[in-house]
Amino acid sequence: MVDPVAVNGSVDDVNVVSQELLPTPEEVHRHLPLTESARDTVIVGRKCVEEILDRKDPRIFMVIGPCSIHDVEAARDYARRLKALADEVKDTIFIVMRVYFEKPRTTVGWKGFINDPHMDDSFRIDEGLHNARALLLEFAEMGLPTATEALDPITPQYISDLITWTAIGARTTESQTHREMASGLSTPVGFKNGTDGNLTTAINALHSVANPHSFLGINYQGQCSIVRTRGNRYGHLVLRGGGGKPNYDSVSVALCEKALADAGLPPNIVVDCSHANSNKDPALQTLVLDNLVNQITEGNRSLVGMMVESNINWGNQKLTDDVSDLQYGVSITDACIDWETTEQAVRDMAERLQGALPERTE
Ligand SMILES: O=C[C@H](O)[C@H](O)COP(=O)(O)O
Numbered sequence: 001m002v003d004p005v006a007v008n009g010s011v012d013d014v015n016v017v018s019q020e021l022l023p024t025p026e027e028v029h030r031h032l033p034l035t036e037s038a039r040d041t042v043i044v045g046r047k048c049v050e051e052i053l054d055r056k057d058p059r060i061f062m063v064i065g066p067c068s069i070h071d072v073e074a075a076r077d078y079a080r081r082l083k084a085l086a087d088e089v090k091d092t093i094f095i096v097m098r099v100y101f102e103k104p105r106t107t108v109g110w111k112g113f114i115n116d117p118h119m120d121d122s123f124r125i126d127e128g129l130h131n132a133r134a135l136l137l138e139f140a141e142m143g144l145p146t147a148t149e150a151l152d153p154i155t156p157q158y159i160s161d162l163i164t165w166t167a168i169g170a171r172t173t174e175s176q177t178h179r180e181m182a183s184g185l186s187t188p189v190g191f192k193n194g195t196d197g198n199l200t201t202a203i204n205a206l207h208s209v210a211n212p213h214s215f216l217g218i219n220y221q222g223q224c225s226i227v228r229t230r231g232n233r234y235g236h237l238v239l240r241g242g243g244g245k246p247n248y249d250s251v252s253v254a255l256c257e258k259a260l261a262d263a264g265l266p267p268n269i270v271v272d273c274s275h276a277n278s279n280k281d282p283a284l285q286t287l288v289l290d291n292l293v294n295q296i297t298e299g300n301r302s303l304v305g306m307m308v309e310s311n312i313n314w315g316n317q318k319l320t321d322d323v324s325d326l327q328y329g330v331s332i333t334d335a336c337i338d339w340e341t342t343e344q345a346v347r348d349m350a351e352r353l354q355g356a357l358p359e360r361t362e
């Protein structure tokens with residue numbers, strides 16, 4: 001028999017080492033307020049994506065950029081290049097930069113710029129939140145809309161006013177917490193299919209996110225609150241492959257259209273050219289993209305968006321103890337295509353879509 005007096009153990013915080021207060025969302029916003037030009041970028045960006053999902057805008061939206069942000073200077077360099085490319089192809093493609101600060105891990109690993117901005121296990125989440133917001137603000141002021149994965153349910157209070165498109169990742173699409181959070185987000189939200197390739201979890205998520213929810217969250221002052229949401233009518237599916245198989249091909253897309261129709265959902269499909277759709281081989285991403293453009297030019301109208309993992313330089317690198325060893329502009333998470341390949345692929349896509357998309361409707 002265990003004698004509770006002899007053991008004299010604590011029943012609370014048994015596995016918690018420490019807790020530290022963070023600046024509240026309000027404090028971070030006060031240091032880095034939304035400017036008028038940034039607000040314009042976000043409002044126009046969200047409206048463009050919503051109109052694409054509503055079929056008023058015939059363009060294709062493309063979420064493109066690094067798998068994760070770890071170096072602010074390289075992210076700025078990439079953003080400047082992408083902005084110029086976005087302006088060039090804007091008649092057919094609406095470009096949104098992937099600015100992913102939170103990484104879901106299969107087991108363990110670096111969890112992104114917000115969690116560990118110095119990449120040295122110092123976990124300065126306070127600095128991560130501040131610097132993530134500062135970077136998003138810069139990009140919005142440049143007129144470049146941004147996309148991110150919403151992973152921690154508290155993070156959106158710090159940064160979501162600067163975001164145009166949000167992803168719920170393959171590992172969290174089935175999570176009630178993430179569906180609730182997404183039901184209150186102000187952006188269109190793409191739900192990835194499960195890592196096993198399962199569509200049902202994402203389709204269930206689309207039903208859930210469209211509904212109002214009440215759940216635990218924090219307000220701008222950082223107080224625990226009951227958050228009551230309206231439901232998000234711009235939830236949609238992102239096909240990322242899974243279970244060792246891709247799902248970007250025309251048969252998979254047709255099966256997905258049927259599953260959406262059977263569930264009474266609009267036929268809005270975004271395809272992630274990376275992850276299980278490219279077997280994490282960056283060289284395959286442009287082949288996937290090419291196949292998707294073929295499907296569109298041959299008349300497909302359910303493919304509304306695409307995702308590509310791209311960086312300044314090709315591939316990825318291991319995060320080691322000495323961050324000064326890192327190569328510039330190379331991913332420290334999944335492998336990406338380089339800038340030259342990106343530019344070529346986006347220009348080719350824009351050219352092929354010219355004249356292949358329906359007229360704009362109002
Ligand atoms: O997009 C990035 C990764 O695929 C995701 O974070 C999972 O990474 P991991 O399997 O290396 O942990």
Ligand SMILES: C=C(OP(=O)(O)O)C(=O)O
Nearest residue numbers: 104169170171192240275
């Ligand atoms: C983690 C990601 O993707 P998925 O959720 O599809 O694995 C990602 O896009 O960074």
